[in-house]
């Protein structure tokens with residue numbers, strides 16, 4: 350999928366695309382990292398991008414928005430603010446995505462899942478399972494950046510702001526490791 354020049358210019362302007370050697374949440378390695386926080390730090394840009402995404406979901410009747418911590422929290426909150434519904438977030442406890450802080454999902458609630466970046470889709474799938482386990486129904490997924498270029502399939506309508514296939518490698522096959530280049534873990538999992 351091709352991104353518009355305008356979207357590419359925004360990523361560049363915000364210095365959100367980093368080049369180096371990164372270890373991702375899934376354990377995969379990559380040369381390119383999308384630092385969504387560089388976009389989300391601008392409330393005006395965030396409001397506009399989420400507004401454009403929600404326009405495509407106008408046909409959906411959404412009761413609640415959820416995002417996984419950390420990246421999904423701001424996105425879920427902004428989407429919920431525009432939709433005038435509640436926003437909650439899930440977080441990992443001993444590696445498992447759970448609802449804490451007294452958050453509840455009403456039985457049958459129509460839920461939108463918001464996420465900053467998707468690489469393997471594992472984190473979003475964990476949130477979807479959590480919502481279903483709690484009695485909600487995921488009606489759509491909204492992504493700021495889809496590194497699969499639209500290939501990931503959550504079995505519900507999925508909307509993306511930035512979408513481009515970006516390579517990542519199993520650690521054993523990483524060409525950067527083979528060249529002895531030191532890797533960093535920019536995500537919050539490195540802090541736990």
Ligand SMILES: O=P(O)(O)OC[C@H]1O[C@H](OP(=O)(O)OP(=O)(O)O)[C@H](O)[C@@H]1O
Pocket residue numbers: 374375417418419420421464465466467468469470471472473535536537538
């Ligand atoms: O599609 P996946 O392979 O699951 O990878 C994407 C996940 O990785 C990042 O989170 P991270 O754990 O780095 O936490 P953060 O949002 O707090 O940085 C990102 O925010 C997604 O949740």
Ligand SMILES: O=C(O)c1cc(=O)[nH]c(=O)[nH]1
Pocket residue numbers: 372373374375381382383384385466467468469496536
């Ligand atoms: O897969 C990830 O962990 C990941 C990739 C990326 O480009 N950006 C990010 O914040 N997380």
